[in-house]
Amino acid sequence: MSSDVRIGISGWRYAPWRGDFYPEGLTQKRELAFASRAVNSIEINGSFYALQTPQRYASWGADVPDDFVFSIKAPRFITHVKRLREIEEPLANFLASGLFQLRHKLGPILWQFPPSFTFDATLFDEFLRQLPRDSSGAKRIARHCSARLQQEGYLDIPSGQPMRHAVEIRNVSFLTPAFIELLRHYDVALVVADTAGKWPYVEDLTADFVYMRLHGDKKLYSSGYSAAALERWRERIELWRHGKQPGDAHLVKQRGGSGRRSRDIYCYFDNDVKVRAPYDARHLLEKLGLADALDAVPGRLQEGIPG
Template structure:
């Protein structure tokens, strides 16, 4: 199998303290702990506001060799500007310090709100702006606004590939033309398990697979059972070998370009009940990917036997 990264979306959650995080562990050491229990983390603070080069550099230093971060792109671009006049915001994002992650920089996640409808022209214009290596991202970053002076990083350690993934939440995206567009620009369609709330599609459109598991029964809350973890592990094994599940839920019957392998990035986002880190560990165990990771408290394989609540967020 090729590279498989299993992790969590974010790592700073108060309910995790004294549970996944050992009692007494200081907040500043939480990333150090989490990054040795799983192989990847999706940074979501970058969704709410631009981070700084110092923060990215600290995150790089706190994590072990081989660890990978995915970075959630700013909601200012996807939710507020809604892809209108985004050249400067895009430059500001790439200038904000993500180059400090160096070889630990994984895919960039672009999540769109449930109210955002698919428009082929505007969406292709957006995809055409996305850089596919760090050299191109640096060229984009150099167009940042003057306000970024003193809060930016306009250099890279070397040219590296840059991947992008798109998470959609409006049914208008269930359009074969959308998948064809993603394939043309080599952007992944996020396979998002949202307890049936938003479209679930497994079309492969890039040389990697990006998964977000928000909960299969209750959004952001329910844990994944042993059988669910086994099902996901089989799918991941299939995708990593370049294949597709025979029962895949697809937008288009047109097959993607044949590949011998695909990298897989999988993030659990069912954090309300402190399920995400344990489900990630359970899936890591199921795939036999524990080598080099530390043991964690609790029982990663434990099914969710706690009552769910109705709290929902938009991480």
């Protein structure tokens, strides 16, 4: 079985990108259309700050190619405010907010936890158990959303569409085999997060896909990746996509996580402050031989200037 490799960016609407990654004169309304033809996946992060609408998701889905995939960052209200307690209605609200308007372009859901959130095995097990494994399960949960979201079409959710979930942790208390075992039990991916050494970096494979977030290897959110650094990531992706693990992998649990012939890859660059993310994503796509299938060429790459 061949793997699906998605390399992209976290968000796409950034003022410093205009006239740089985005060509001069490109309207903001066309930025998603351009970005989605320069990379093959984008992580939606506006959903982290506030619930989006069915109309907005439908519009985003219409702006991108048919074979494009979005990942969605789940609401911080669940992870940061409620901290996984009494989340039945907030989870229903999220699932009823319109993300299924993306249809087959809907990829994994990212659940990011704050640095102050420590591992509680019982609480986390309860959380993972609540996550829907497919759209049919999501629809059952969405029925319990708050009345304000029960508008026409709020249950316009297709049946039987698989759902994937990934968890990004930022506290060392999660570096325990019990956490890894929980993720594997529920087939939830542990995010490989490069954060310039600020938060834990782990590479345990816990699901049938790998989810990567590259925030910058030297300075968080701003430093770019050198050609050598991108080559290292290419090598790791090639191993992971074929079900293997690097010999120098940073692991919490030394055994397990193998036995698959392939894994899908979702990799998002989040080093956006100095307009490095879109260029790093494009260069990695080129290294993987995936750029030729895309239409748009980012601004500085058109001029032959390294990103």
